[in-house]
Amino acid sequence: MAKELSDAQCLIVADADVLIRNALAEYLRHCGYKVFEAATSDEVIIALDEGAAKIDAVLADAELTGRHNAFELRIWIRDHYPDVQVVLAGNIDSAAKAAGQMCDDGPHLRRPYDPERVAVHIKRLLAATRR
Amino acid sequence: MGVQTILVVEDEFLIRFMLADGLRDIGYQVLEAADGEEGFDVLSSGQVVDLVVTDVRMPGGIDGMELTRRSKSLAPGRPVIVCSAHLFRSESHPADEFLAKPYTFAALADVIARLIGDPWQKSSQTLSA
Numbered sequence: 001m002a003k004e005l006s007d008a009q010c011l012i013v014a015d016a017d018v019l020i021r022n023a024l025a026e027y028l029r030h031c032g033y034k035v036f037e038a039a040t041s042d043e044v045i046i047a048l049d050e051g052a053a054k055i056d057a058v059l060a061d062a063e064l065t066g067r068h069n070a071f072e073l074r075i076w077i078r079d080h081y082p083d084v085q086v087v088l089a090g091n092i093d094s095a096a097k098a099a100g101q102m103c104d105d106g107p108h109l110r111r112p113y114d115p116e117r118v119a120v121h122i123k124r125l126l127a128a129t130r131r
Numbered sequence: 132m133g134v135q136t137i138l139v140v141e142d143e144f145l146i147r148f149m150l151a152d153g154l155r156d157i158g159y160q161v162l163e164a165a166d167g168e169e170g171f172d173v174l175s176s177g178q179v180v181d182l183v184v185t186d187v188r189m190p191g192g193i194d195g196m197e198l199t200r201r202s203k204s205l206a207p208g209r210p211v212i213v214c215s216a217h218l219f220r221s222e223s224h225p226a227d228e229f230l231a232k233p234y235t236f237a238a239l240a241d242v243i244a245r246l247i248g249d250p251w252q253k254s255s256q257t258l259s260a
Contacts, residue, residue, distance in 0.1 A: 022173070
């Protein structure tokens with residue numbers, strides 16, 4: 001995946017949970033990417049079809065909701081935008097790890113901070129809203 | 132003082148992206164939420180939010196007016212700007228400012244700068260201090 005994402009400049013972070021989405025997107029912006037934040041698979045499709053920028057990769061929650069589930073979305077993207085890489089993450093830790101990997105090969109070529117901190121930050125935010 | 136954080140709550144994906152991207156370009160930190168419930172999740176999470184910009188009509192159980200009331204309940208001094216194509220300036224609302232859609236990005240940026248300051252001005256003040 002690292003090589004395939006090496007030229008990526010513009011990403012979509014897709015997750016139904018706003019706190020996860022915000023934190024992952026912010027981390028990837030620190031890495032130098034322009035990032036679209038999508039709450040549903042429908043918004044991913046709008047970003048791909050109507051967004052002004054060429055999207056290089058999509059980092060999506062495996063439990064993404066919308067007209068398509070995450071796996072259907074991956075197939076849809078493969079059929080309509082074969083150059084766009086799709087990474088599905090099953091949980092917060094794997095999403096942060098994937099973001100870190102994207103960051104290593106991204107525009108700035110250096111991690112602003114460890115992706116494990118992103119996962120810890122997200123879990124802390126989620127805990128605060130569930131108090 | 133660090134960079135101020137603005138929460139943009141808008142269910143129209145491209146509008147949300149353009150607003151957030153534009154505000155980042157002029158120096159603000161921006162959090163995005165796709166509806167009122169997400170907006171309230173962000174406000175309840177303990178993250179610092181200096182100002183809220185919200186659409187009024189959104190899907191889900193919390194519209195922009197209810198989100199404004201909840202934001203004021205959590206932080207009475209935090210400014211809220213509501214944007215709507217379905218509300219008139221003369222109507223009462225709990226927000227600090229109202230922008231009728233369609234509005235220009237420059238108009239929104241002016242209102243934000245008046246309420247919480249201009250990030251460029253702040254950074255130059257810091258440099259000259």
